[in-house]
Amino acid sequence: MTDLFTYLKNLSEDSIFKAELSKRGGFITFSNSGRRGGVKYFQIGLDSIIQTLKDINAHLDIFEKITEYDETPWRNNGSMYFNDPVANANSTVQTKPLFSTLSKVIKWANQPNLDSVDPDRHINLSKQNLTTAINKLEELANRFKPKNLSTPNIEINTHKYRPYITAIKSKPFLLLAGISGTGKSRIVRELARACWDKDSDEFKAQKPKNYEMIQVKPNWHDSSELIGYVSRIDGERYIVGPFLRFLVKALHNPNIPHFLCLDEMNLAPVEQYFAEYLSIIESRKLDDSGNVVTDPIIGFESTDAYKSLIDQLFTDDKEREEYLTEEGGKRLSIPQNLIVVGTVNMDETTFSFSRKVLDRAMTIEMNEVDLFSGLTEQHEQIGKLGKEELIGTAVEGVDVYEDNKDVCDKALTYLQAVNNALNTSFKIAYRTRNDFLLYVVNNLPYNKDEQGNDLSEDFVIARALDEITSMKILSRIEGDDTKVTNTFLDDLKTTIEEGLKSIYEDFKTEDSVSLLKLKEMKQKLVSGYTSFWS
CATH class of the missing domain: 3.40.50.300 (P-loop containing nucleotide triphosphate hydrolases)
Known part of the structure; x- marks a missing residue:
């Protein structure tokens, strides 16, 4: 599927009403034809377009009768039913450019099914096409949301x-x-x-x-x-x-x-x-x-x-x-x-x-x-x-590393030390590294304690590393006392403890998920065999 930036740019080459996605930020720049005294440019946010498509969908019995462009009914119905103030204003003064932009976005979301549609003259308003366009725009709009915009519940x-x-x-x-x-x-x-x-x-x-x-x-x-x-x-x-x-x-x-x-x-x-x-x-x-x-x-x-x-x-x-x-x-x-x-x-x-x-x-x-x-x-x-x-919205470490380089570097330094302490049969590679980075970054917004007080970023990083060490490292370790020795478990405990404290000096080891699990595994080794699994 062609991305929206390229799709709108290509369509605009054959349209007198330009519509292009901004390179930075979730809004579309569109223009009039310029026939009445020069081309004028306007901007509308993806959220505004999403709301407008939802309004059309809610009043589909009216809008499905005007899928061929007709200025008067589009201006009047837009003014009456479009709840977004930007879309409402443009529907009355830039009626056809807005019509063309909405049609192009619906075409993009449903490609290649609507490739034959001329967006300056026609808009396809089937319920399925509208739903598809709304869902894809929601996903795209979320990518422009600032990372720290919202606070978790x-x-x-x-x-x-x-x-x-x-x-x-x-x-x-x-x-x-x-x-x-x-x-x-x-x-x-x-x-x-x-x-x-x-x-x-x-x-x-x-x-x-x-x-x-x-x-x-x-x-x-x-x-x-x-x-x-x-x-x-x-x-x-x-x-x-x-x-x-x-x-x-x-x-x-x-x-x-x-x-x-x-x-x-x-x-x-x-x-x-x-x-x-x-x-x-x-x-x-x-x-x-x-x-x-x-x-x-x-x-x-x-x-x-x-x-x-x-x-x-x-x-x-x-x-x-x-x-x-x-x-x-x-x-x-x-x-x-x-x-x-x-x-x-x-x-x-x-x-x-x-x-x-x-x-x-x-x-x-x-x-x-x-x-x-x-x-x-x-x-x-x-x-x-x-x-x-x-x-x-991220799958691999590369998807989060650039925007969170300092955080990821701390996690990688810790993980490298832990990996060095592992026996060859338990060592991890890139798949687990990616999981570590994603888990740490996904925990960053959860930076309040039970009383609503701020937690330091280093504490949040250490807490996440402690948890995923248990999830992804310790869950791999099992064997008899020739494969998993007391010395190996002691060395791993020391490495984890030192690594977490190097990130957050006051990290409480008595509350550590991974260290408590290691203690349990060491106790089970007395029988000659140990495993993460209870």
Whole structure:
């Protein structure tokens, strides 16, 4: 997909009404034709355009009757229905330039479907095209938002949920480990619930529509039960699994985080039944529009089975056609608002995790139990969550390094020292480095204590490094006393402690997540074997 800057620039070459995206800042500069005394230029923000498209969508019964440009009805209806003051003013004095700009933006968002439309004469106002344009502009506008513009909800900032939220934003694949009954699957449901206003039906529902639980079965040894498979009984057709159905639900609601909970994830070998996802999640990257995209989880095939898959997943004929087009068509990829969370118990009935799984996931332990909690409120008091808190706009370290160089350099110095202390079999590489940088940067806005007092940036960095050391480093360490020795664990403890204190001198080691975990692992080594997993 061509980026908006290039798309508008190319369109403007053939239009007497220029419209170009600013190189710095979220606004579009557009012009009149200059036929009445010279060309005049105007600017309108992306937020103004978004609001205007929403206003058109809300009054589509009126605007769909004037898709061919007619100055009087566009001026009158714009003045009546456009709530944004900039758009409202331009609709009366620069009616056609605004019309042309709106049409061009809708064309861009829906390319290549509207390539034949002349934006100076016609505007395509189907509900689907408007929705697509609004969603893509929302994503683009968020990229221009100053990094420190907003403050996280105080409930998130001071409560136990911050590590879950920032881990998800860093990578949308999370493992929740802990003893049975600690509320691992419940917290996934509550995170999904927190994406809705408290007075909404979805918040009050037993199961919010952005939440799905799939119970893993011990006999799963491939992806047929989760993703689906091709049946050749009475012809060739695709039997669709629950994962793909929920994926499409997330695809159709891109501004709402969707949570898929794989309950008792390690009752079967994850590498076998979830192989496609584990591979595709590594293809995540930013496209030219700033969206996180992946390779297809199911590629295009000219088969009856593939057609039956698309027919079952999509009800809109136009959307089906897009997925059934071989050249330049849409593909079933992982949407950036799909969050996968696996709950994990470790006992004699479960499988351990391979390095392939641990390297791709963030891991949080839930072994602490407060028997006095949860007795006064029906739901977890997380605070309002949304795209900004949960959906990351960075995938690799390079996406955050330039804008946060000093912070990232501190994290890298710490990580290099820890990596030097690791045995060869436990050393980390670029994938884990990227996760470290993303997690630290995503924690920077959470800089208040429970009383609302400011926390120093160095403390926030040290706290985040402590947490992700447990998530990504210690979770890899397991073995008997020939592979994991007391000396090795002592040296690693010293390195972590010195590294955290070098960043924040007053860091309290007695509250350190990673050092407490190391102490537990050392105690288990007395039996001749130790592991991160309880």
